[in-house]
Amino acid sequence: MEINQMDFSLTTEQRDIQKAAEEFAKGEFDPDAALEYDEKQEFPSSIWKKACELGFVGIHFPEEYGGPGFGILENALITEAFCRQDSGIGMALALSDCGSEMILRHGDENQKREVLSYIAQGEGLITMAVLEEGYSLAPLSTTAKINKEGYIIEGEKTFVTLGRLATYMIVVCQTKSDDPHAQSVILLEAKADNVEAVSMGKRMGMRMVPMDRVSFNHIRAPKENKIGLEHKGYWQLREILNELRIDAGAMGVGIAQGGLDRALGYAKKREQFGKTIVNFDAIRNKLADMYMDVELARLVIYKAAWTFDKGRPDYRCSLMAKSVASRTAYKVTYDALQIHGGLGYMTEGHIEHFFRDAKALDLFLEPGNIQRRQLAEEITGKRI
Amino acid sequence: MEIIKYTEEHKKFREALRNFLEKEVTPHVDEWEEAGIVPRSIWKKMGEQGFLCMNLPNEYGGADADFLCSVILTEELAKTHHTGLAAPLHSDIVVPYISSFGSEELKKRYLPGCISGDIVTALAMTEPNAGSDLASMGTTAVEEGNNVVINGQKTFISNGILCDLLVLAARDPSEENPYQALDLYLVEADTPGFEKAKRLSKMGWRSQDTAELYFSDCKVPKENRLGMKGGGFLMLMQNLQQERLMCAIAAVAAAECIMDRTITYCKEETEFGKPLSKSQENQFKIVEMTTEVKLGRTFLDKLIVEHMEGKNIVVEVSMAKYWTTEMAMRVADGCLALHGGYGSLEENPIARAWRDARVMSIFAGTNEIMKGIAAKFMGL
DSSP: OOOOSSOOOOOHHHHHHHHHHHHHHHHHOOHHHHHHHHHHTOOOHHHHHHHHHTTOTTTTSOGGGTSOOOOHHHHHHHHHHHHHHOHHHHHHHHGGGTTHHHHHHHOOHHHIIIIIHHHHTTSOOEEEEOOOTTOOOSSOSOEEEEOSSEEEEEEEEEEEETTTTOSEEEEEEEOOSSOTTOEEEEEEETTTTTOEEEEOOOBSSOTTSOEEEEEEEEEEEEGGGEESSTTBHHHHHHHHHHHHHHHHHHHHHHHHHHHHHHHHHHHHHOEETTEEGGGSHHHHHHHHHHHHHHHHHHHHHHHHHHHHHTTOOOHHHHHHHHHHHHHHHHHHHHHHHHHTTHHHHBGGGSOHHHHHHHHHHHHSSSOHHHHHHHHHHHHHOOOO | OOSSOOOHHHHHHHHHHHHHHHHHTGGGHHHHHHHTSOOHHHHHHHHHTTOSSTTSOGGGTOOOOOHHHHHHHHHHHHTTSOOOOOHHIIIIIIHHHHHHHSOHHHHHHHHHHHHHTSOOEEEEOOBTTBSSOGGGOOOEEEEETTEEEEEEEEEEETTTTTOSEEEEEEEOTTOOSTTTSEEEEEEETTOTTEEEEEEOOBSSOTTSOOEEEEEEEEEEEGGGBOSSTTOHHHHHHHHHHHHHHHHHHHHHHHHHHHHHHHHHHHHHOEETTEEGGGSHHHHHHHHHHHHHHHHHHHHHHHHHHHHHTTOOOHHHHHHHHHHHHHHHHHHHHHHHHHHGGGGGBTTSHHHHHHHHHGGGGTSSSOHHHHHHHHHHHTTO
16 A cells, blocks of 8 residues: 555665665775865765666666666665765765756656666766856856757856766757747767866865866757757756755755764763763753754655655755755754864864765755745745 | 054054065965965064064064054954964964963073074864863873973874974873863973874865874973973963954954955856845845954954953953854855855865864864853853
């Protein structure tokens, strides 16, 4: 019997997935290696490969496209477990299939067969080039001219995750100049198509996910590379962003939980003034606040994911997901760092990179205030 | 009404200092951040210009300057976009232990070098198991003839790699009362048995050489003790008012600097086709943060005046250290958010400022300790 009523428990299968992800992360995410990847701003390729081999990437892809056919709640559980163990590695793995949802929801049979199984098997990475200078999503300055053979793409995108590493790149392009919402989504084979990607340099957080500036100089793509409907890309993107916000929310919950785990562990063993510091109100009540915040954020993320999987996506809940979870991740890791005292500020304390990653998550994709604005539009019914 | 009365001379001093820092410091900070340390040569240059230990008397080579010169120095350093050149730590926190409690002989031996920049100092209190709780210190100092033999470990010591002279807190194991067991000793860097171990990697303050220090049978002459035997704890307590006031000065200065730069950024950069500063959301955010900065400044300036009048303001200074350091972090965080994704790029000064701001609520006594001190002296 399928439960459709309010029930906050995970199914046995979901718990198994969660447990498997936690065990994988504990076994494979070496804490010192994590600090090194962070320092070098390097994508953790070998861990990603293993995660793909064990089926942790693309768990929401249907069987015919290389996945086991679970929902985005299961995907969120994996993301959360990974980020809980290590914020940096967790985010890197979660974003290794970033954009595949565009193909999953809007791609044709060929695109799904070709790309999704390739990604799930860990043969390569995928990315989505959306943002531009000035953050405007409509109109975009990157254009795709349509002719008989296909498209010619011109323009520049910023903050493209894994731009230099990805095999596939999904590009959102303006297709009409007189209608800001007329856009198409085009699939490129980044390296083969001579897309130029340049690093945006060192960042304060999320360093294992290289971010690049990508330029398209007269890049040609055949017609069949269009994902979804011509001129409808803007609306497709809005929908996909909503899905991505849920996974980004799961990152935030994982980072926050990881911060809480570490703070709790440290507070229980650190002795000052003749007792373990967990006995001081200032510490124990802070831990209680952190616990409350993590649980609240988790409820929002799970609700957003669950309703999505039930075919009743809750747009408002998705908007809240990333905003609430990244804010929570920031607050909780701020306190976790504080509880660690001087050690918290040191790299070797293994907590400061959680804090940096939490802030970087808030700034990633779209700053938190953009979701707030959209939520305001939703609940007031008024756009500005 | 200005709370602090800066004289023309102060203003001239600020200008000269600013010119010096713009020329000798700011252009190099990226390199220093990468290296994890500042070069010794900049300490020398600071000394040559008379920018170190300015308050010390002329007889040791100092300028006999007032505390406002230290305030100005801390404020101007905040604008250099790095925290590695820890001159205020040296001049206004560590060296005062020598000038206030050292024997005349020690003062004659060390103060001129502290002023000229030939001697860089560090203060070694924190240990892996003694952070907030100083009384649980494990480093021991045992008298042996004319020497004191030091054994133990210190950590998170600023200037730890560069330092030539250390003010070290250690415990006499034969004294049972932990508050009477502490003493402060001057330890020269080349003393056998004193080892500067690894430089620690940190979230921010990357150009500041924070290190672990080890002592194994390190022999220091007895005369290198500061003050009377057993007086260490009291000396630490006495000087902490200024140390924490210095933190508040640095915090407010950092917040002002971040705020100024962010306002400029918001006027220049556009989002969705209009300057960031033209959205009501951003305007209110900027106004709220600027209000906090100004509240911090007002409180701080009052405390600076009272500190100079020699008042005991330990409660207010504890409050100021706690509030201004958290305010600076709130401002850094809000300003980073105003920069959007671009704020996450290290090429943007706000990213470093944000990383640097986070430590202030931890060092020089965590903010939890500040609240504890204030509560105690408020009779709670």
